[in-house]
Amino acid sequence: MANVYDKAQELKQAIAESDDFKELKSLHLQIDEDEIAKKMLNNFRQLQLDLQRKQMQGEQISEEEVQKAQQQFELVQQHELISKLMEAEQRLSVTIGDVNKVITEPLEEIYGNPDAQ
Amino acid sequence: MANVYDKAQELKQAIAESDDFKELKSLHLQIDEDEIAKKMLNNFRQLQLDLQRKQMQGEQISEEEVQKAQQQFELVQQHELISKLMEAEQRLSVTIGDVNKVITEPLEEIYGNPDAQ
Numbered sequence: 677m678a679n680v681y682d683k684a685q686e687l688k689q690a691i692a693e694s695d696d697f698k699e700l701k702s703l704h705l706q707i708d709e710d711e712i713a714k715k716m717l718n719n720f721r722q723l724q725l726d727l728q729r730k731q732m733q734g735e736q737i738s739e740e741e742v743q744k745a746q747q748q749f750e751l752v753q754q755h756e757l758i759s760k761l762m763e764a765e766q767r768l769s770v771t772i773g774d775v776n777k778v779i780t781e782p783l784e785e786i787y788g789n790p791d792a793q
Numbered sequence: 794m795a796n797v798y799d800k801a802q803e804l805k806q807a808i809a810e811s812d813d814f815k816e817l818k819s820l821h822l823q824i825d826e827d828e829i830a831k832k833m834l835n836n837f838r839q840l841q842l843d844l845q846r847k848q849m850q851g852e853q854i855s856e857e858e859v860q861k862a863q864q865q866f867e868l869v870q871q872h873e874l875i876s877k878l879m880e881a882e883q884r885l886s887v888t889i890g891d892v893n894k895v896i897t898e899p900l901e902e903i904y905g906n907p908d909a910q
């Protein structure tokens with residue numbers, strides 16, 4: 677599997693050198709040096725994690741909690757650095773998803789495409 | 794992201810040309826042409842899917858069902874083609890897992906390694 681690992685390393689390098697990744701890294705560093713932005717983002721991430729944990733454990737999520745999350749989302753979106761960071765994260769997430777589709781195509785040839793079922 | 798997609802295509806090609814993948818594909822074709830092996834494997838897969846579905850839906854799995862699955866597993870393992878297929882699937886699954894670790898390393902640089910937490 678030597679060539680597979682070589683090609684995985686090359687792909688990793690291409691991701692690390694992509695504009696989206698470089699922008700994400702730069703925004704992450706800028707936010708890390710901005711106490712207010714950092715706190716806003718951390719609070720928002722924590723709220724998201726709490727809701728995800730509740731959802732995964734099958735706990736009820738109140739309308740109040742949903743509203744609070746929505747408000748927090750609108751608030752952090754108004755911060756330019758955070759808003760740009762979330763956009764860059766979204767783009768990179770789409771790219772990684774596309775990459776995963778591409779590299780698992782050989783398996784579809786054997787097992788069929790689960791999305792098509 | 795042109796280079797990312799080029800590199801993903803090259804990685805896909807390397808996977809498709811790897812010995813493990815070629816062996817998996819060949820075993821899959823051989824089993825598909827062997828009515829008994831095909832039926833044994835399909836029955837086993839269906840049993841696995843049923844148990845997974847139950848587990849995901851939080852349904853109770855009886856000791857009888859666990860024993861049946863274990864017996865079916867031991868049975869299919871005795872069929873050389875199926876046993877080889879499962880080994881090849883396992884190796885390829887490890888490789889794909891390793892590949893995913895490699896290509897998400899750039900993100901660890903930003904977000905930290907979730908496995909290390």
Ligand SMILES: [Ca+2]
Nearest residue numbers: 697698700701
């Ligand atoms: Ca970056």
Ligand SMILES: [Ca+2]
Nearest residue numbers: 814815817818
């Ligand atoms: Ca194969």
